[in-house]
Amino acid sequence: MKIFISNKARDDLYLISIYKRRYSISNSQKFLEDFNSAIQSLYLFPYMYPKISINSSYRKILFSKNYLIIYFINNNVIYIDSIVNCKQNYIEY
Secondary structure, rough: OOOEHHHHHHHHHHHHHHHHHHOOHHHHHHHHHHHHHHHHHHHOOOOOOOOOOOOOOOOEEOOOEEEEEEEEEOOEEEEEEEEEEEOOOOOOO
């Protein structure tokens, strides 16, 4: 399976990383390491993670305590749509 990261997800990742870097460089680095670990797990087990709602094709993976990768799978491609703080209303998908 291939992984495609949308421009929105790239922007989300960048903005969250910059926000964390304002307070601690090590915190920002840990966040990016956690993201990379989540991507590796997602690549190996894409269907392991739950759907965000029963009628949705979107799935979610929790990483770095408070962040979610929102993604869907189509034709053997994992499309990462966004990265959100789990305190946000992400059910709108």
